[in-house]
Amino acid sequence: MAGNKLKSEKKEPKKKKEQLPDPTTLKPDKEPEVKVKELVKDERTHKVLGAFFLLLALYCFIAFTSYLFTWEEDFDKVHRYSSSVLFRHEVEVDNLLGRLGAFTSHWFFFKGFGIASYLFCYFFFIIGINFIVGRRVFRFWRNVKYIIFGLLFISMTFAFLTGKSTFPWGGAMGDALNRWTSGFLGKTGAGLLLLVAGLSWIIWKFNVDFKWPEKKPKPVKEKEPFAGFGEPDEEEEGEPAPVFTAPAKSNAMKGDGSQITVIPPAEEEDFEQELQLIEKEEPAAKVITYIPPTPVPEPEPEPEEELVMTMHEPELEPEPEIYTPPPVSKKNTEAAEVAFEIKPVYEDPSDEEVEEIVPVREAVPVDPYEPTLDLRDYKYPSLEMLENHGSDKIVQDTTELEKNKNQIIDTLKNYDIAIQKISATVGPTVTLYEIVPAAGVRISRIKNLEDDIALSLSALGIRIIAPIPGRGTIGIEVPNVKKTIVSLRNMLASDKFQHSQMDLPIAIGKKIDNENFIADLAKMPHLLMAGATGQGKSVGINTLLVSLLYKKHPSQLKFVLVDPKKVELSLYKLIEKHFLAKLPGEEDAIITDTKKVVHTLNALCIEMDLRYDLLKEAGTRNIREYNGKFTQRRLNPQKGHRYLPFIVLVIDEFADLIMTAGKEVEMPIARLAQLARAVGIHLIIATQRPSVNIITGTIKANFPARIAFKVSSKIDSRTILDIGGAEQLIGQGDMLISFNGELVRLQCAFVDTPEVERVAEFIGEQRGYPDAFLLPEYIDEKDMEGKDFSLADRDPLFEEAARVIVQNQQGSTSLLQRRMKLGYNRAGRLMDQLEAAGIVGPNMGSKAREVNVKTEADLEEILNSML
Numbered sequence: 001m002a003g004n005k006l007k008s009e010k011k012e013p014k015k016k017k018e019q020l021p022d023p024t025t026l027k028p029d030k031e032p033e034v035k036v037k038e039l040v041k042d043e044r045t046h047k048v049l050g051a052f053f054l055l056l057a058l059y060c061f062i063a064f065t066s067y068l069f070t071w072e073e074d075f076d077k078v079h080r081y082s083s084s085v086l087f088r089h090e091v092e093v094d095n096l097l098g099r100l101g102a103f104t105s106h107w108f109f110f111k112g113f114g115i116a117s118y119l120f121c122y123f124f125f126i127i128g129i130n131f132i133v134g135r136r137v138f139r140f141w142r143n144v145k146y147i148i149f150g151l152l153f154i155s156m157t158f159a160f161l162t163g164k165s166t167f168p169w170g171g172a173m174g175d176a177l178n179r180w181t182s183g184f185l186g187k188t189g190a191g192l193l194l195l196v197a198g199l200s201w202i203i204w205k206f207n208v209d210f211k212w213p214e215k216k217p218k219p220v221k222e223k224e225p226f227a228g229f230g231e232p233d234e235e236e237e238g239e240p241a242p243v244f245t246a247p248a249k250s251n252a253m254k255g256d257g258s259q260i261t262v263i264p265p266a267e268e269e270d271f272e273q274e275l276q277l278i279e280k281e282e283p284a285a286k287v288i289t290y291i292p293p294t295p296v297p298e299p300e301p302e303p304e305e306e307l308v309m310t311m312h313e314p315e316l317e318p319e320p321e322i323y324t325p326p327p328v329s330k331k332n333t334e335a336a337e338v339a340f341e342i343k344p345v346y347e348d349p350s351d352e353e354v355e356e357i358v359p360v361r362e363a364v365p366v367d368p369y370e371p372t373l374d375l376r377d378y379k380y381p382s383l384e385m386l387e388n389h390g391s392d393k394i395v396q397d398t399t400e401l402e403k404n405k406n407q408i409i410d411t412l413k414n415y416d417i418a419i420q421k422i423s424a425t426v427g428p429t430v431t432l433y434e435i436v437p438a439a440g441v442r443i444s445r446i447k448n449l450e451d452d453i454a455l456s457l458s459a460l461g462i463r464i465i466a467p468i469p470g471r472g473t474i475g476i477e478v479p480n481v482k483k484t485i486v487s488l489r490n491m492l493a494s495d496k497f498q499h500s501q502m503d504l505p506i507a508i509g510k511k512i513d514n515e516n517f518i519a520d521l522a523k524m525p526h527l528l529m530a531g532a533t534g535q536g537k538s539v540g541i542n543t544l545l546v547s548l549l550y551k552k553h554p555s556q557l558k559f560v561l562v563d564p565k566k567v568e569l570s571l572y573k574l575i576e577k578h579f580l581a582k583l584p585g586e587e588d589a590i591i592t593d594t595k596k597v598v599h600t601l602n603a604l605c606i607e608m609d610l611r612y613d614l615l616k617e618a619g620t621r622n623i624r625e626y627n628g629k630f631t632q633r634r635l636n637p638q639k640g641h642r643y644l645p646f647i648v649l650v651i652d653e654f655a656d657l658i659m660t661a662g663k664e665v666e667m668p669i670a671r672l673a674q675l676a677r678a679v680g681i682h683l684i685i686a687t688q689r690p691s692v693n694i695i696t697g698t699i700k701a702n703f704p705a706r707i708a709f710k711v712s713s714k715i716d717s718r719t720i721l722d723i724g725g726a727e728q729l730i731g732q733g734d735m736l737i738s739f740n741g742e743l744v745r746l747q748c749a750f751v752d753t754p755e756v757e758r759v760a761e762f763i764g765e766q767r768g769y770p771d772a773f774l775l776p777e778y779i780d781e782k783d784m785e786g787k788d789f790s791l792a793d794r795d796p797l798f799e800e801a802a803r804v805i806v807q808n809q810q811g812s813t814s815l816l817q818r819r820m821k822l823g824y825n826r827a828g829r830l831m832d833q834l835e836a837a838g839i840v841g842p843n844m845g846s847k848a849r850e851v852n853v854k855t856e857a858d859l860e861e862i863l864n865s866m867l
């Protein structure tokens with residue numbers, strides 16, 4: 001043992017000696033060996049090549065243009081000496097670019113392709129640009145094909161047209177082609193061939209639309225107004241629709257055989273053309289984005305409900321071109337009712353005037369239902385109510401940038417990591433340094449050294465992203481010394497927000513590259529927010545709510561606000577009659593009590609189920625389609641259909657709720673999160689404590705979009721985002737959002753309390769609805785247990801309640817509340833007593849109870865017998 005110890009002691013100093021060389025003898029770093037392979041891949045090589053090709057293009061262009069003016073003078077000299085002219089000093093040429101210019105032009109023009117030789121300039125130009133920019137700005141092979149075709153076609157055409165001109169218009173190649181073709185097809189044949197080739201190219205390139213004058217469409221002949229709704233006859237099918245704006249492809253996808261069948265082949269080709277163009281314009285993105293030729297929103301395909309499909313066929317189109325009401329038949333009387341408010345204004349078919357057909361669309365004006373007319377004078381808040389918190393201009397401190405850059409390079413060098421390139425993007429709170437490691441450096445090495453590097457850089461809030469997904473670079477985010485506040489006002493003023501077509505646009509914040517991050521809450525579809533106290537959660541919630549208030553009308557959106565802290569959301573009380581929803585009979589729309597939260601969540605579940613029933617009845621799959629149909633007056637309000645506003649549930653402190661109510665809260669939230677998206681109910685849940693017992697697996701699985709402000713530990717960050725990093729944030733609205741499988745660092749937009757107050761006041765002062773939006777009533781079975789009552793204890797209002805119920809033939813607690821101005825509890829108790837007396841049936845969940853007594857006379861009898 002002792003021997004061993006001695007040995008190791010002896011060894012150690014030796015080892016140390018090897019590790020620490022004498023600083024005085026330090027040699028300068030060896031220049032790294034340059035391998036050919038690396039050289040070829042190196043972007044600098046590409047840039048040099050790019051510059052060379054661009055110069056070559058310019059050189060040829062000048063030489064060729066000069067040749068046009070000097071060819072006669074230079075011709076003999078160059079022709080006589082051929083390539084040796086290059087080395088004959090005594091020969092003087094007129095070409096601007098000397099003997100080389102004269103020789104090159106002669107070679108290209110005379111021996112090659114004549115005037116078409118300019119295409120070589122273009123060829124060198126596109127190679128040069130592609131090399132120098134480092135991506136395929138021009139598609140190489142496509143251009144090569146065009147150039148080859150151009151060389152052959154142009155040279156031959158010029159040879160054909162110019163005949164025996166002394167200037168080599170078509171060059172030797174053009175002449176040879178022309179001679180061969182004229183010999184083979186005759187002069188006329190060769191001319192025709194050129195014409196066909198030229199035309200074909202034009203058609204191919206520009207997709208010229210050849211239109212034969214169309215016949216006037218025949219009038220839709222009907223014996224009686226409702227006759228046009230059945231199977232379309234052949235004539236109708238063949239006819240083009242009067243106005244068609246939707247892309248041919250999307251129509252083709254529907255393939256529903258309805259009357260509006262418009263897939264002209266030309267449109268189909270247009271579509272392909274569009275696709276190619278985008279491919280060409282954005283080659284580097286490698287994403288083929290289909291932008292529909294027209295901005296008509298495309299509805300999702302309809303559900304495959306047989307009955308509904310057949311009855312509502314024309315309704316499947318996004319914009320019905322020809323609307324014809326349904327035939328009244330036994331089979332589909334329902335369909336006839338569905339189209340109840342459409343005014344068929346067909347002309348009498350016998351009338352000669354019908355020949356002068358007006359587009360059918362105009363002939364059937366459908367006055368769409370406009371939900372905003374509920375409060376037609378409602379004015380949206382103006383941007384002036386919000387403040388500009390300093391300038392949104394980002395300050396770039398070059399010395400700070402330089403210092404950080406050098407520190408990063410030095411730190412990495414300490415770990416033997418060489419880098420090829422470093423670039424910086426300055427964001428509002430952090431600067432992203434993007435590093436391209438030298439060839440051969442493994443990214444995993446950098447990843448393993450993440451903590452050490454962060455420590456060496458010794459700045460607070462450093463985050464290393466190795467690699468940045470999709471970029472192949474490594475990112476190091478370093479906080480800025482001077483941070484910029486992102487004002488919500490500026491984000492809302494941006495074009496992206498102002499012109500957004502999203503259902504529920506929310507301006508969240510700015511990315512590092514200063515791009516505004518505006519997302520659609522409806523697509524998220526729910527949002528989970530976490531962050532330690534004081535890191536910007538409440539500001540974040542205000543930002544989201546205010547964004548929605550700036551974009552939505554009270555008829556289109558309702559908030560259910562849960563605020564266990566009692567103070568955070570109290571500002572919104574002012575907009576109760578415009579934007580808030582509450583339980584029937586409740587005083588306060590903002591819910592602060594846990595018990596009521598459970599009731600509200602269950603009421604939301606009932607609302608969700610009711611909405612699903614409505615959607616099913618209407619044969620629609622989501623709220624968008626449903627509201628679309630409703631506004632087109634295809635759904636009958638008398639059958640319970642109504643315009644469905646979006647409902648956004650906001651819970652400001654979720655941890656509190658879970659601690660006090662546990663499963664009672666978790667279950668309805670999980671249910672809503674799983675199912676409510678299609679019916680327009682969306683959840684925003686915030687918590688200070690992102691621990692696993694609060695953000696349970698069930699909750700997490702149903703919230704794909706998650707925001708983390710600064711949290712206190714890596715574990716918390718993992719709980720919320722499934723990855724560390726949020727503990728490295730610097731607070732004050734610095735956040736990470738995980739959405740669509742991407743993790744993005746944002747600076748949350750800032751809106752101060754006085755601003756929110758101003759907006760709420762402005763809305764609150766306007767005319768609103770008589771009450772907040774009422775959620776369906778929820779009866780907690782537990783509350784009702786053991787409440788059998790003796791008839792002697794019955795409520796003094798019992799008889800009155802019984803009369804209200806029997807008169808309306810509707811066993812609903814909310815009816816009692818409304819008619820008798822009662823609170824929820826008393827109305828619920830009365831309903832129990834009515835059940836015990838046999839006047840109404842048992843509780844049926846979301847539906848009204850059955851009323852067992854049909855007439856008032858019967859009721860009086862019962863009441864008398866009870867005396």
Ligand SMILES: Nc1ncnc2c1ncn2[C@@H]1O[C@H](COP(=O)(O)OP(=O)(O)OP(=O)(O)O)[C@@H](O)[C@H]1O
Nearest residue numbers: 485532533534535536537538539732733748749750
């Ligand atoms: N986006 C932001 N930009 C600039 N400063 C911000 C931002 N968000 C928050 N802050 C600053 O941080 C402070 C605390 O923010 P906030 O009240 O939203 O924290 P919180 O997480 O809700 O705290 P608590 O959980 O205790 O309510 C704010 O008063 C503000 O000064």
